[in-house]
Amino acid sequence: MSKPITELTVVRKEQLTPGMVRIHFSGDLAAFAGSDFTDRYVKLVFGDPAELETGGRPTLRTYTALSPDVAAGTLAIDFVVHGDEGVAGPWAASAEPGDTIPVRGPGGAYAPDPAADWHLLAGDEAAIPAIRQALAALPSDAQGYVVLQVDAASYQQEVAAPAGVELTWLHRSDPAHPSLSEAVRALPWREGRVHAFVHGEGQAVMREIRPYLLKERAVPRDDVSVSAYWKQGRTEETFREWKSALAAEESTA
Numbered sequence: 001m002s003k004p005i006t007e008l009t010v011v012r013k014e015q016l017t018p019g020m021v022r023i024h025f026s027g028d029l030a031a032f033a034g035s036d037f038t039d040r041y042v043k044l045v046f047g048d049p050a051e052l053e054t055g056g057r058p059t060l061r062t063y064t065a066l067s068p069d070v071a072a073g074t075l076a077i078d079f080v081v082h083g084d085e086g087v088a089g090p091w092a093a094s095a096e097p098g099d100t101i102p103v104r105g106p107g108g109a110y111a112p113d114p115a116a117d118w119h120l121l122a123g124d125e126a127a128i129p130a131i132r133q134a135l136a137a138l139p140s141d142a143q144g145y146v147v148l149q150v151d152a153a154s155y156q157q158e159v160a161a162p163a164g165v166e167l168t169w170l171h172r173s174d175p176a177h178p179s180l181s182e183a184v185r186a187l188p189w190r191e192g193r194v195h196a197f198v199h200g201e202g203q204a205v206m207r208e209i210r211p212y213l214l215k216e217r218a219v220p221r222d223d224v225s226v227s228a229y230w231k232q233g234r235t236e237e238t239f240r241e242w243k244s245a246l247a248a249e250e251s252t253a
């Protein structure tokens with residue numbers, strides 16, 4: 001059955017960093033009741049949402065729902081503003097209080113397992129909202145690493161982590177900083193069962209970090225939440241084709 005569609009209204013906007021805006025929305029969030037995944041997301045519908053029921057194809061963009069409060073009817077979304085290209089980034093950059101957007105959802109699949117011995121959370125800006133929520137859900141004595149990649153120091157955000165979870169920021173613009181996958185590979189591997197959440201740009205996440213965790217480190221598939229959130233040089237539509245090609249390649253490997 002397809003997920004419910006609701007309309008969100010922009011209440012307020014905050015510039016979090018030069019490359020990210022947080023939009024606070026109000027709406028009927030009944031569909032979020034009972035959903036405890038920390039990576040809960042919605043599909044923003046650019047076009048007529050009625051088309052979703054009639055086989056049409058309005059433009060969809062996927063965003064993590066931050067702090068959905070069903071009783072208050074509020075949630076926030078942190079949007080990467082990545083220039084003039086695309087649909088959702090530019091929409092967020094120019095959104096004003098009172099603007100509305102239909103959304104479908106929520107989806108989601110991950111929450112950190114409190115029984116894991118340690119946690120590995122890694123991603124770029126697009127994954128910071130989901131990683132922020134995962135960190136907030138960890139027990140205070142949780143152990144592990146969080147590795148976040150942004151353009152430069154001025155693009156860092158306040159991210160709270162339990163004391164035992166070591167936070168590393170990587171800056172793309174600094175040649176002295178490793179890439180996301182290099183940084184993950186360089187982390188001292190710990191004893192015991194890891195629960196991993198790794199999302200962001202497709203090449204880094206699916207081609208580099210995923211094989212490292214699943215093949216080289218032999219982490220069980222169920223203990224790794226890994227997916228591409230976006231793909232350099234591709235809109236979400238052509239990015240879906242890339243994901244299908246990758247899945248087909250893996251099924252014949």
Ligand SMILES: Cc1cc2nc3c(=O)[nH]c(=O)nc-3n(C[C@H](O)[C@H](O)[C@H](O)COP(=O)(O)OP(=O)(O)OC[C@H]3O[C@@H](n4cnc5c(N)ncnc54)[C@H](O)[C@@H]3O)c2cc1C
Pocket residue numbers: 041061062063064065077078079080081082085086087088089090125126127129130228229230231232233234235236237
């Ligand atoms: C489950 C899930 C949760 C997500 N949560 C968030 C979230 O909370 N916040 C968020 O900002 N994104 C999030 N994303 C990623 C977001 O859906 C994509 O970045 C999406 O492509 C943005 O749509 P757009 O219309 O702005 O750009 P598109 O039309 O898809 O792409 C236009 C151009 O912009 C480039 N581009 C797209 N995204 C980025 C980016 N992040 N950085 C640099 N260049 C980019 C593309 O490569 C392309 O060249 C999530 C994705 C998934 C699958």
